[in-house]
Amino acid sequence: MLQLWRGSTIQKAVKHPHASILNSEVALSDAQRKTIYALSTPPGKAGIAVVRVSGPDALDVWRRVTRKSKSGNTPTPWMMQRRHVVDPETGEKLDDSLTVFFKGPKSFTTEDTLELHIHSGRAVLSAVLRALAKLPYCRPAAPGEFTRLAFEGGRLDLTQVEGLRDLIDAETEAQRRVAISGAEGTARARYEALRSQILECLVFVEGYIDFGEDVDELGQEVMIKEGRSFTSPIALLSEAALARDRAMNIIDSIRSHLDDNRRGEILRSGIKLAIFGPPNAGKSSLFNFLAQRDAAITSPIPGTTRDVLTLTLDIGGFPVVLSDTAGLRETVDTVEKIGVGRAGNAIKEADLSLCVLSLPDVLSSSGNARVRLPDEVKGHLKPNTLFLLNKSDMITSLLSEHNIRPQFWPVSLRTSKGTQLFLDGLAEVLRTRYTDGIDCTSPLITHARHRDFLEQAVMHLEEFVAFSPSEIDIAAESLRYAARAIGSVSGLDVGVEEVLGGIFSSFCVGK
Numbered sequence: 001m002l003q004l005w006r007g008s009t010i011q012k013a014v015k016h017p018h019a020s021i022l023n024s025e026v027a028l029s030d031a032q033r034k035t036i037y038a039l040s041t042p043p044g045k046a047g048i049a050v051v052r053v054s055g056p057d058a059l060d061v062w063r064r065v066t067r068k069s070k071s072g073n074t075p076t077p078w079m080m081q082r083r084h085v086v087d088p089e090t091g092e093k094l095d096d097s098l099t100v101f102f103k104g105p106k107s108f109t110t111e112d113t114l115e116l117h118i119h120s121g122r123a124v125l126s127a128v129l130r131a132l133a134k135l136p137y138c139r140p141a142a143p144g145e146f147t148r149l150a151f152e153g154g155r156l157d158l159t160q161v162e163g164l165r166d167l168i169d170a171e172t173e174a175q176r177r178v179a180i181s182g183a184e185g186t187a188r189a190r191y192e193a194l195r196s197q198i199l200e201c202l203v204f205v206e207g208y209i210d211f212g213e214d215v216d217e218l219g220q221e222v223m224i225k226e227g228r229s230f231t232s233p234i235a236l237l238s239e240a241a242l243a244r245d246r247a248m249n250i251i252d253s254i255r256s257h258l259d260d261n262r263r264g265e266i267l268r269s270g271i272k273l274a275i276f277g278p279p280n281a282g283k284s285s286l287f288n289f290l291a292q293r294d295a296a297i298t299s300p301i302p303g304t305t306r307d308v309l310t311l312t313l314d315i316g317g318f319p320v321v322l323s324d325t326a327g328l329r330e331t332v333d334t335v336e337k338i339g340v341g342r343a344g345n346a347i348k349e350a351d352l353s354l355c356v357l358s359l360p361d362v363l364s365s366s367g368n369a370r371v372r373l374p375d376e377v378k379g380h381l382k383p384n385t386l387f388l389l390n391k392s393d394m395i396t397s398l399l400s401e402h403n404i405r406p407q408f409w410p411v412s413l414r415t416s417k418g419t420q421l422f423l424d425g426l427a428e429v430l431r432t433r434y435t436d437g438i439d440c441t442s443p444l445i446t447h448a449r450h451r452d453f454l455e456q457a458v459m460h461l462e463e464f465v466a467f468s469p470s471e472i473d474i475a476a477e478s479l480r481y482a483a484r485a486i487g488s489v490s491g492l493d494v495g496v497e498e499v500l501g502g503i504f505s506s507f508c509v510g511k
Contacts, residue, residue, distance in 0.1 A: 035061065036141035037132045039125060040115075049120035051128055054146055057137045058112035062101055064088040065131050066116075075101035085116060087131050094127045095119055109146050110153030144507030151491065158491030159187040162447055165507060166268055173317035174435060178267050178444055187443040187450075188490055190257075195486040197250055198461070202479040204243035209472060244465055247479070251461050254454055257445065263434050264444025265451075266351055270312055270321040271430065274350035276343055278374050279303055279327030281358045282390035285413045287324035290315070296324050303327060306339035308346050316427025318434065323350065328376040347380045352433070355381070359389040359410060371408070386429065393417060450489050457485040 035055025041048070053061050062075050066083035075081060078100070085094045098117040107113040118124055132138050147164065150156045156164070163182020170176040181187070266272075275283045279302035287296045287309065296309050309324040323346045326339030347353050355377055364370045371389065373381075386407045393412035409425055411418035445451050460482035467475035 033137050033139040035135075035138045036145055037061075037129070037138055038141040038146070039129065040146075041120065043122075043125065044120070045122070046120035048117055049125055051116040051118065051125075051132070052141075052146060053114040053116070053132065053138070054107070054109045054111050054141075054149060055138075056112065057135075058114045059101065061132070061135060061138065062099065062114050064135060065128075066097070066099055067091075067093075075099065077101055077103040078106070080117075085118060085128055085131070087127075088134055094131060095124050105153065108155065109149035110155050111149060147507055157185075157188045159191065159450070159489060160185055161491075163187070166446060168507075171312075172314045172319045174267050174430075175319055177435075178264060178446060181443050182446060190443060191486055191489045194250065194254065194457075195483050195490075195492070197246060198457075198479055198483040198486060201243040201246050201250075201464075202476060202483065205472065205476045205479060209476060247461050247464050251458055251465070254458050254461075258451065258454055258458075260444060262445075262451075264446040265448065267319065267434055267444070268446045270319040271352060271434065272321045272323070272350045274323045274325060274343075274346045274353045275356055276325045276328060276347050276353060276377065276380060277356040278358070278361070278376055279329055281327070281356045281361075282388075282413050283327065283356045284309075284324055286354075286356055286388060286390070287311075287322065289413055289419065290322060302329070303331065303333065303336045303339075306335055308339075308342050316423070316430055318427070318430040320430075328380065330376075344380065347382075352384055352386065352429075353380070353382055354386045354388060356388045356390055359391050360394045362389070363395060384433070386426070388422060453485045453488045457482045460485065 035053065035057040037051060037053040040050045040052045043049075059075070063073070065085055065088050067086050068083070080098050080100050083097055083099045085097045086092060087094060095118045097119075100115045100117070102108070102113040102115075104111040104113065116128065118128055133140075147156070147161055151158065151161055159182055163179050163184070166179035167176065167183050170179050275286055277283055280300065284296035284298045284305050288294055288298065290313055291311050295311055297304055303326070305324060305326050307326070311322050313320050313322055325343035325346050326336065328340060328343060331337055331340065357371070357374070357377075359371075362371050362374065364372050371387075387409070389408060389410040390413055392410040393415050407425070407429065409418060409422040411422050413419065445454070460478045463478040464475045464482070467478070
């Protein structure tokens, strides 16, 4: 049975997929054409474009579509060589290129791989891709197929695949740092170690199941006379007793790993920051200031903003999904009421909220100057709410430092006074909340899929610890399920095509 993806066992009618095509008119199916090709760099004008070829016929592709320039007729693996790219049928020169041949398994895909470094013009790209299409054993690669070959060849596990995809998608420094950790295999090492620990527990328990019956009753009596605790047959073998203790330690380790406030997932998708406050406090002005353009309409008329406006920004190297919301107040306007309701939802769903207040409106004039929070905003405050006190240029008296909390920033968006201190302070808040205390040996959980499987592993380990001595056989099964759940994170026990297809299809074609 023929299958599309390499790495699986297939039955072939001929030893070499393209052997028959050279001597017959029978066309090969996509499943039989094992050598794939694709443009690996973004299309468009540039200095260089890279076309990647991978599969058992990569060496023949090198011989058919390149001609000697200064190098010989045999590629030197892993060394760049200058060659002319030609049409395999007519011999017409298409471009002057540099080629690199990677001999499998020492390649990204673990197969023989060829890279053609050509000039990135539309006509050149089209001509080279047409030339490859003329080879009967080649076919265009599917999205993410090169990476899938690397996974199926054992070069990468699923956490590294996802880290590689996140690295390609990273738009901020924080996202790059999290992604590179996954792509380099930090998560892989962590989860492989956990799985090995669970399997060691399983070995101990299986040993007791196989040999525990050989322990006679005299052994129990001796333990009781010596005052040693004897609560279950598992305690008769030190290894089996150790398995339970180790399982509890593993549970604590995984729980500690899970207790990360979803920092990895938030950094990967973007920190949701909601701007809220009373009307005309300067929320939309702040939104425009952070966006560095007129993204929101501003006017002195209260209630101008009536919907939630959203932008994704890089603030201090962190990905921030910024939302501007309608001013919070009691209103009889039907449309504005809807906007106020949506503002409340945005604040509730935000990872972080920033309350913007007009300083002249909230500053108490009695005694020492203090900030009074409007009733409309009090119901939306969270422990992590930040405050921006706008229009500070309209206040002649200075606020004493002991009246302003660390996460209150007096600014004037009109004159830009205090805005740099605010930006620096906001970046520090993001750094403290989302990157402080990160242990490079215990990577962040960046995907909900990982969290789900880790929680399943904890559930099965807790089942193992809770089982009575008479259910030791079932307890061992719980350990197997726990190991399988951890293995599913890295792809060791993933066989569902929908899961793998969903991951690899999100890559570009050339990756």
